[in-house]
Amino acid sequence: MRTLCHEPLSPFCRKIRIILAEKGLPFELREENIWQPSDDFFQLNPAGTVPVLIDETVNGKSKTVVAHSTAIMEYLEETYPKIRLLPGSATDRAECRRLVAWFDEKFNTEVTLNLLFEKIQKRYAGYGPPDMEELRIGLKNLQMHLDYLSELIDKRNWLGGNRFSLADIAAASHLSAIDYLGDVPWANFEIVKNWYARIKSRPSFRPLLADRIPGMPPPRHYDDLDF
C-alpha cells in the first residue's frame, strides 16, 4: 500500500494527491500536524515537512520513503510512467518544470504564504491573528499572477502546452487552497476560471474539494463545478 503523509490545505500535498490519482495509484492519507511533528515523523523526513510518500507496493517487505514534493513528483513520474504528466520533449519538460517552480516558489512566497499562512496556519500554530498588511500584499500579488496565468492559457490549451501536465497540477494546487479561503476574484479572470473549471471536473481533483477545515468552512462555490 501507499501512504501519503499530508496536510489538507497544503498545495504541495495537494499536488501529490492529484498526481497519484491521475496515475491511478491507490493511496491512504495520513494527516500530520507539522507544527508538532512526532519523533516518528522526523525519522521519515528530517526536515519535518509534508508531503512524505511511503511506497510499499513493490513487495510489501521493503519500502521506499520519499520526502519533498519535487522528489516525490519525479519519483512517481519515473516509477509509474504508464500515464505521463511531464511532456514528451526535454525542452517542453524544462518549460513544465519552470512553471511548477513558478508556483511552488514564486506564487508560494508572494501569495500562498501571505494568505494561507496568515489566515489558517498561524491560528493552528498559535501565532496570533492575521497581519492585515500581509493579506493586502498577498491579494495584490494574486492579481499579477492571475494576469500571467491568463496570458499563458490564452496561447496554449493547458499551462505547459497542449496537454494537461504537472504545470496545471501545481498551479491548481495553489489556487485551490487560496480558493478555499474565498480569495480568488474569478469574475475578473474569465480565461483562468474556464481553465480551473476544466481541472475541477477531473476525477483526480474531487477528493480535494471534499476537504474541510474544522470551524472554517469554504465558500459555497468551492466545490461547485459550475462556479
Next chain:
Amino acid sequence: MRTLCHEPLSPFCRKIRIILAEKGLPFELREENIWQPSDDFFQLNPAGTVPVLIDETVNGKSKTVVAHSTAIMEYLEETYPKIRLLPGSATDRAECRRLVAWFDEKFNTEVTLNLLFEKIQKRYAGYGPPDMEELRIGLKNLQMHLDYLSELIDKRNWLGGNRFSLADIAAASHLSAIDYLGDVPWANFEIVKNWYARIKSRPSFRPLLADRIPGMPPPRHYDDLDF
C-alpha cells in the same frame, strides 16, 4: 554555444556552473544584475531570476532557454546523459533530489539568505546595513546543518550515496558562497571539511574559487585547497 546568465555568488547559479563543467559542456557566463533586470532578461525569464541557460548547441538556429535551477538541472541530466549526476535507481534519485531540495530550500532560507543576503545582496540592492540578529540566527542555523552534513557523510562516501552526485553539488554550492564570507567554522566540523576538500579539488569547482566581488575579497583560505 551555451550561455549561462548568472550572479557570481548565487548558490543556484554555482550549482549549474558545476554541473555544466562536470558534464564537460563548454559555456559562457553572462552576469545579470537581478536587482535591475533588463527588459531583455524578462523575455528570457519572466520571474526575473538567475540562473537562466541559453542552449544553442543543437543546430545554432533554434535555441532552448531554460529558467530555474531545478529545471536546468533536470534538462542537462536528460539532454546530456553521458556523465550522469543523478544515481542509477529511482529510490536513490529520490534521496538525491530530497537533499538538493534540503539545501535549495531549507539551508537557503535558514542560512544562505540570512548571511549572503544580509552581508552582500542588501548592499547592492541599497537596503542598508546587515541586520545583526539575522546574521546571528543564520550562523546558529549553520551549525545545525553542519551537524546534519557530518551525520550523512559519516555513513556514506558522498552525500547522496557512494557516488558524487547533485546532492554534493547543491550542498557545496551553498557552502562555498557562505565560505566566501568566511562564515564556515571548518575547524569544528572535520568530517565536512574533508568532504569539502575533496569537492574543492575537482576541476569543475576551480572557476568558482576564482570569483571575486569588487571591494569584498574572500578570506585567504577560500581558494586554498589545503585550508
